[in-house]
Amino acid sequence: MVGSETRYQAFLKALGKDHLRRELTPVDPSGARSLQVGGKAYVNLASNDYLALRFHxxxxxxxxxxxxxxxxxxxxxxxxxxxxxxxxxxxxxxxxxxxxxxxxxxxxxxxxxxxxxxxxxxxxxxxxxxxxxxxxxxxxxxxxxxxxxxxxxxxxxxxxxxxxxxxxxxxxxxxxxxxxxxxxxxxxxxxxxxxxxxxxxxxxxxxxxxxxxxxxxxxxxxxxxxxxxxxxxxxxxxxxxxxxxxxxxxxxxxxxxxxxxxxxxxxxxxxxxxxxxxxxxxxxxxxQGMDEARTHVANMAARFRFGAKGIGFETGASATQIVPLIAGTADAALGLSAKLREAGFWATAIRPPTVPQMTARVRLAFTAAHNDADIDRLLEVLSECAVSNTAKAVLS
Ligand SMILES: Cc1ncc(COP(=O)(O)O)c(C=O)c1O
Known part of the structure; x- marks a missing residue:
């Protein structure tokens, strides 16, 4: 290993210790709504394809x-x-x-x-x-x-x-x-x-x-x-x-x-x-002709925010199709993301430095490919997850 590489390795090791190391996960998109990872299907809540156009x-x-x-x-x-x-x-x-x-x-x-x-x-x-x-x-x-x-x-x-x-x-x-x-x-x-x-x-x-x-x-x-x-x-x-x-x-x-x-x-x-x-x-x-899709996405996001707040999640000032579930520590965000994955939802934990310290989150993005049943099921799963006290303390 050349000199510079040992430095890079030390950097990566330090990231790992702080739960901040990023990894690439191979995914197989099976349309705008879902993807497969390791043979398991997930509802994709981590795509910015808001109008579901990439498979149009x-x-x-x-x-x-x-x-x-x-x-x-x-x-x-x-x-x-x-x-x-x-x-x-x-x-x-x-x-x-x-x-x-x-x-x-x-x-x-x-x-x-x-x-x-x-x-x-x-x-x-x-x-x-x-x-x-x-x-x-x-x-x-x-x-x-x-x-x-x-x-x-x-x-x-x-x-x-x-x-x-x-x-x-x-x-x-x-x-x-x-x-x-x-x-x-x-x-x-x-x-x-x-x-x-x-x-x-x-x-x-x-x-x-x-x-x-x-x-x-x-x-x-x-x-x-x-x-x-x-x-x-x-x-x-x-x-x-x-x-x-x-x-x-x-x-x-x-x-x-x-x-x-x-x-x-x-x-x-x-x-x-x-x-x-x-x-x-x-x-x-x-x-320009996709008003119906835009309204559908806005309605789903609003209904989700209302439901998530009702069960104690912190969604910050979200007012659009992007809704964060702010968890606090990187570890808490990773834990929430893992729970969602167990339940069949693919949602990524976003950690510092992408977001400020102690505001690590799971970022959800709703698209025209999602449906009301996805939102109901997602809220059901979240109601079974413990709300992070860290996030509440940080944001209060
Ligand atoms: C606000 C903002 N600007 C720019 C970009 C970069 O866009 P692109 O993915 O096309 O490089 C992104 C996406 O990550 C973004 O969120």
Whole structure:
């Protein structure tokens, strides 16, 4: 073992001791509702496929058709020979869904946040290090983008528009470019940022509002357009409610042009492959007409939250299809996840550093493939699980 490896091994050992070591589990999806692990079937409560589109026949058909017609890869970056002729029509559809003037496709949600933020915060272009106000619980990829741009984030308390206002007004006279960075729906809590207040503040303070709409696009907002109406720049992904992979930035045409010229993650990365683009294109054709599925998911999540709270579980400020069962310690979250698995539900324990210390949880995500009987059975199983006193103590 070379020197560095012994260090990695020691790191892994320490994680294991704290119940924080992560492992990959091979799964066999048997449709949008369930999966099999080691030959046993589970109801899948750990997928972000909120509209159950990843097994939709239209997505599969267009994906296969485009693979046959255009090949399995794009062959190059879009600035070389990878700009196949359907990219721009897809971007028009994205811009229309998001109600923004333009859009640009990116490789993945993580890559988009990492690369786009780095480019947008470029001090050599802005003339100074920008002032970046960021929600404390923003996704790891947003932190990554800020770090890549070497900007110091001014963090405000999670979802706290008043705190954000205080911080921004302290810099009112500062002429450096200001940005506000938030998710619309937070991935681990399922709560919604105060978008209207944040957007109004951004307008009055001349700050650029950048919103990661990953967990709202497709499933929330009118026609599934998400919750980013007040944003200047929206970053989102096709890997969640839209059922496939890849990401987008929806923005002004100038910002799109700037990214084409300055965003290294766009310039130096091979364009998305045609089968993925086929699935994206088909999902964009379907999504606005899926109100019934959206209502079904919202109703199930609301009924589940009501039931779970009634039997003593802590679901935080969840108001969407994402519902955490906050257990406290990593050990408690792992124990709850194991109990659910015994009962045939696949739900993942989420531990620090993904969530703050002592708020380890089991994250549940409801999708259009679930049904009311799944919710009833889930609540029945939970009523047999002991409620974590640690979580109650931490959150009270
Ligand atoms: C808020 C948020 N942004 C970005 C991402 C990354 O998206 P992708 O899975 O497409 O890389 C995720 C998903 O993990 C997310 O939850």
């Amino acid at each position: 026949e239209a997505l599969i058909a267009r994906s296969a058709e485009w693979a046959g017609r255009y090949g399995t890869g794009s062959g190059a970056s879009r600035l070389v020979t990878g700009n196949l002729d359907f990219f721009e029509p897809i971007e028009v559809k994205v811009a229309q869904l998001k109600q923004k003037p333009a859009a640009l496709l990116m490789a993945s949600g993580f890559q988009a946040n990492a690369a786009v933020l780095q480019a947008l915060f470029d001090r050599s272009v802005l003339g100074a290090e920008p002032l970046v106000f960021a929600d404390r619980l923003n996704h790891a990829s947003m932190h990554f983008g800020c770090k890549a741009a070497s900007v110091h984030q001014i963090r405000y308390r999670h979802g706290d528009a008043a705190h954000l206002t205080d911080l921004v007004t302290q810099f009112q006279e500062d002429s450096r470019p200001k940005f506000i960075l938030t998710e619309s729906v937070f991935s681990m809590d399922g709560d919604v940022a105060p978008m209207d207040e944040i957007a109004a503040l951004a307008r009055t303070q001349n700050a650029t509002l950048i919103v990661d709409d990953a967990h709202a696009t497709g499933i929330l907002g009118e026609g599934g357009r998400g919750l980013s109406d007040g944003a200047d720049i929206v970053i989102g992904t096709f890997s969640k409610a839209l059922g496939s992979f890849g990401a987008y930035v929806a923005c002004a045409p100038t910002v799109r042009d700037y990214l084409i010229n300055r965003c290294s993650g766009f310039i130096y990365s091979t364009a998305l492959p045609p089968p993925v683009l086929g699935a994206i294109d088909a999902a964009l054709d379907l999504v």
